[in-house]
Amino acid sequence: MTTRTSPSICRVCMNFCPVEVEVTDGVVARVSGDRSNPIYRGYTCVKGRTQTTRYTSPSRLLHSLVRRADGTFAPIPTDEAIGAIAEKLTGIVDRFGPRSVALFGGTYMAMDSPVNLSMIDAFMTAVGSPLTFTTSTIDQPGKPLAKGFHGAWMAPSQAFDDPDVALLVGNNPFVSHQGRNGAPADFFRGLAARGGRLIVIDPRRTETAKRADLHLQPRPGEDATLLAGMLRVILTEGLSDAEFVAENVTGADALRAAVEPFTPEVVAERADVPAEDVVVAARIFALAGRGYAAAGTGPNMSAKGTLVEYLLLCLDTLCGHWMRAGDRVRNALSLVPAAIQPDTAQALPPFPAYGFGEQLRVRGLTMTAAGLPTAAMADEILLPGEGQVRAVVSVGGNPAACVPDQLKMVEALRSLDLLVQVDIQMSPTAALADYVIASTLPFEMPGTNLMVDFLPLYANGVGLSESWAHYTPAIVDPPDGSDVIEQWRFLHRLAGRMGLQLGLYPALGEVIHIEGSEPLQLDMTRDPDVDELFEHIHTGSRIPFSEIRRHPRGALFPDPPVHVRPRDPGWEGRLDVGNPIMLTDLRDELTAAEPDGYPFRLISRRLTHVMNAPTFAVPETRARHNPAFLHPADLAGLGVEAGDVVEIRSDRAAIVAVAEADDTVRPGTVSIAHAFGGLPGEEEDVRELGSNTGRLVADDGVHDRFSGQPRMSNIPVRITPAPAERR
Numbered sequence: 001m002t003t004r005t006s007p008s009i010c011r012v013c014m015n016f017c018p019v020e021v022e023v024t025d026g027v028v029a030r031v032s033g034d035r036s037n038p039i040y041r042g043y044t045c046v047k048g049r050t051q052t053t054r055y056t057s058p059s060r061l062l063h064s065l066v067r068r069a070d071g072t073f074a075p076i077p078t079d080e081a082i083g084a085i086a087e088k089l090t091g092i093v094d095r096f097g098p099r100s101v102a103l104f105g106g107t108y109m110a111m112d113s114p115v116n117l118s119m120i121d122a123f124m125t126a127v128g129s130p131l132t133f134t135t136s137t138i139d140q141p142g143k144p145l146a147k148g149f150h151g152a153w154m155a156p157s158q159a160f161d162d163p164d165v166a167l168l169v170g171n172n173p174f175v176s177h178q179g180r181n182g183a184p185a186d187f188f189r190g191l192a193a194r195g196g197r198l199i200v201i202d203p204r205r206t207e208t209a210k211r212a213d214l215h216l217q218p219r220p221g222e223d224a225t226l227l228a229g230m231l232r233v234i235l236t237e238g239l240s241d242a243e244f245v246a247e248n249v250t251g252a253d254a255l256r257a258a259v260e261p262f263t264p265e266v267v268a269e270r271a272d273v274p275a276e277d278v279v280v281a282a283r284i285f286a287l288a289g290r291g292y293a294a295a296g297t298g299p300n301m302s303a304k305g306t307l308v309e310y311l312l313l314c315l316d317t318l319c320g321h322w323m324r325a326g327d328r329v330r331n332a333l334s335l336v337p338a339a340i341q342p343d344t345a346q347a348l349p350p351f352p353a354y355g356f357g358e359q360l361r362v363r364g365l366t367m368t369a370a371g372l373p374t375a376a377m378a379d380e381i382l383l384p385g386e387g388q389v390r391a392v393v394s395v396g397g398n399p400a401a402c403v404p405d406q407l408k409m410v411e412a413l414r415s416l417d418l419l420v421q422v423d424i425q426m427s428p429t430a431a432l433a434d435y436v437i438a439s440t441l442p443f444e445m446p447g448t449n450l451m452v453d454f455l456p457l458y459a460n461g462v463g464l465s466e467s468w469a470h471y472t473p474a475i476v477d478p479p480d481g482s483d484v485i486e487q488w489r490f491l492h493r494l495a496g497r498m499g500l501q502l503g504l505y506p507a508l509g510e511v512i513h514i515e516g517s518e519p520l521q522l523d524m525t526r527d528p529d530v531d532e533l534f535e536h537i538h539t540g541s542r543i544p545f546s547e548i549r550r551h552p553r554g555a556l557f558p559d560p561p562v563h564v565r566p567r568d569p570g571w572e573g574r575l576d577v578g579n580p581i582m583l584t585d586l587r588d589e590l591t592a593a594e595p596d597g598y599p600f601r602l603i604s605r606r607l608t609h610v611m612n613a614p615t616f617a618v619p620e621t622r623a624r625h626n627p628a629f630l631h632p633a634d635l636a637g638l639g640v641e642a643g644d645v646v647e648i649r650s651d652r653a654a655i656v657a658v659a660e661a662d663d664t665v666r667p668g669t670v671s672i673a674h675a676f677g678g679l680p681g682e683e684e685d686v687r688e689l690g691s692n693t694g695r696l697v698a699d700d701g702v703h704d705r706f707s708g709q710p711r712m713s714n715i716p717v718r719i720t721p722a723p724a725e726r727r
């Protein structure tokens, strides 16, 4: 038996923890935190530590599969599958045009290799189809969209630069690690040690809320009302940063008029929180000096994500929570191209963030700053006519379980002429596919933390606090006798077999595009050299990639220091806190009414043991199903005991779930994770598989009108004991 330990990067979630991987006889045997790491300090979570099972589980796909005429699957050499897919895709494009091909990219597409995102763009550009859908528009699309209405400060926010206050709205970094990368407790401990304050707005007393100085536990879906109430306090009490506002902001009078009706009493009534807390929260936030406000998925999924994110930007802007000329940028991004890093103390005025590019055929949806609305994907497949989608290539995601309106999405995927799923297991989407391509796992591939490095460009309150960069080589080979392939290599080979030429842009494709950069024309006759691709993807990085590669455990790259530059002479851009579209949407919040007959609200959440869809329902992960967490008083009111199966019914569908008692949940809400359960119509054992909350959502019902994102949290539901046959 030979054992060795190699440093690497965990790529199970977006925290990208530096780890040490014990490899015994060529097999991943143990994953632990790298204690020598100055930022993560040896931190890992249970998902990271139990990922060994991904490498060894008998359920892992080691060979690609093809669906036979009788509906069963047979193994097929991956290269043969690629040849057959190429032929079919070419036929579909010839017959129905390039728009008949769509691609779906999931979280593992974005995570396992920094080459994937750019390769997807290269592939779809070569096919000639604009229809690339990702999870971005069913996650927090309000973030980039709101910047369009508000404008963007061209230097970083004060997010992790020693803030004196952090306002977290529906965001639970202790479980999700969405926040400052690293060990979640370190950030909050540091904040408290400096005398900084934490304000949390969440209908559940989450792991994060328990550490808050002030926790507001409102009705879900009332975040815009609450934030408007806080803005009103700040404006009427004169708590804003007058100098910053005078120099850099427009629209303050319009905002003042718009928030006038949101008195503490009105807000208290709608959101069901103490009026006093709204006032106190506003005062703490505004008087702290330095700080930031950030939202997570909860409020973004309440069908008004753009408005909520806009109001958060307004809060930070009124309080002047942006870096100023001369400030040192602590996290100057190492891997992201230097040319696109914000470093100037001036305002980029509002810009169009939707209404351009590809026009979808439903609900007036268009391309957006967050990408193409994924909520329209099922309709684009089902709606006959010019441009109808006939083939979907799905990489690193699980649309049959994760895209809201599961009933419609599954019907759509079943109706395709061709569905290709790149996966590590027989996920619900794989079960519907014509070809399942067996994928490599992260430790079998080189990687970098480019995706994490990029996060601060995406939004405030996410990413690293220091200039940290990390490259890992592949540290194990795929299992003996297996026939697995990297997602990017699959796309490259497929394009080659289709006779297409790929041009690969550096960085993250459409997500970060460097003006004027040239694509690398790939040799389509042979597999690319992965080192060459990595060099190219990191072209222009602030720290040369060759330097980053020299540090097997990653390194801090504080030098040369970056300081915020003063405003360009003659620059007149201003941030807009009075956008008329946003303020009209805000006004409508006061009269928003809910349907009768659905006394509960289903709210979204993450579970500690899984990353979205469960991977291999192994006992170690204790994640065989997704419980419906209810307040004990609600359980009693329903006549249900913990462990009983309940039916949860929306105006779209009904699911069953195992009830759990949880007094951290706000009464009247049911907190349940997504992405579980099997395919509709197939008899499911809820205690083994869990159930799919996406089934309760209609993709053309209540939605954010810019991103198309349907209401995926705060869903009106009715709960009853489950019918006897479903218990």
Ligand SMILES: Nc1nc2c(c(=O)[nH]1)N[C@H]1C(S)=C(S)[C@@H](COP(=O)(O)OP(=O)(O)OC[C@H]3O[C@@H](n4cnc5c(=O)[nH]c(N)nc54)[C@H](O)[C@@H]3O)O[C@H]1N2
Residues within 6 Å of the ligand: 105, 106, 107, 108, 109, 112, 135, 138, 139, 140, 297, 301, 395, 396, 397, 398, 399, 402, 403, 404, 422, 423, 424, 425, 427, 429, 439, 440, 441, 442, 487, 604, 605, 611, 612, 613, 614, 615, 673, 674, 675, 693, 694, 712
């Ligand atoms: N109702 C509801 N719906 C939601 C959400 C919600 O809160 N509520 N959240 C939304 C959000 S934020 C997101 S990001 C999406 C997530 O949606 P997806 O990205 O589609 O889901 P994941 O579960 O992250 O991706 C899982 C797929 O990747 C496969 N996989 C796992 N590891 C690997 C790997 O290393 N390589 C490859 N190639 N494949 C791998 C899994 O087997 C699975 O099929 O769901 C969204 N949907």
Ligand SMILES: Nc1nc2c(c(=O)[nH]1)N[C@H]1C(S)=C(S)[C@@H](COP(=O)(O)OP(=O)(O)OC[C@H]3O[C@@H](n4cnc5c(=O)[nH]c(N)nc54)[C@H](O)[C@@H]3O)O[C@H]1N2
Residues within 6 Å of the ligand: 013, 014, 047, 107, 139, 169, 170, 171, 172, 173, 175, 176, 177, 178, 201, 202, 203, 204, 206, 219, 220, 221, 222, 223, 295, 296, 297, 298, 299, 302, 603, 604, 605, 606, 607, 608, 609, 610, 611, 612, 613, 671, 713, 714
């Ligand atoms: N362990 C684990 N980690 C994960 C994931 C996972 O599945 N498991 N998924 C990853 C993904 S894809 C993402 S996008 C991130 C998400 O990261 P986060 O956004 O931090 O995700 P959650 O932990 O679900 O936190 C969302 C919070 O919103 C609250 N909430 C629900 N509805 C509302 C509302 O209307 N208003 C307010 N104010 N709050 C509301 C919920 O109670 C919950 O506490 O996590 C990532 N990390």
Ligand code: SF4
Residues within 6 Å of the ligand: 010, 011, 012, 013, 014, 015, 016, 017, 043, 044, 045, 046, 047, 048, 049, 177
């Ligand atoms: S927090 Fe994320 S990156 Fe870190 S060990 Fe857990 S799964 Fe891996």
Ligand SMILES: [Mo]
Residues within 6 Å of the ligand: 135, 139
């Ligand atoms: Mo997500």
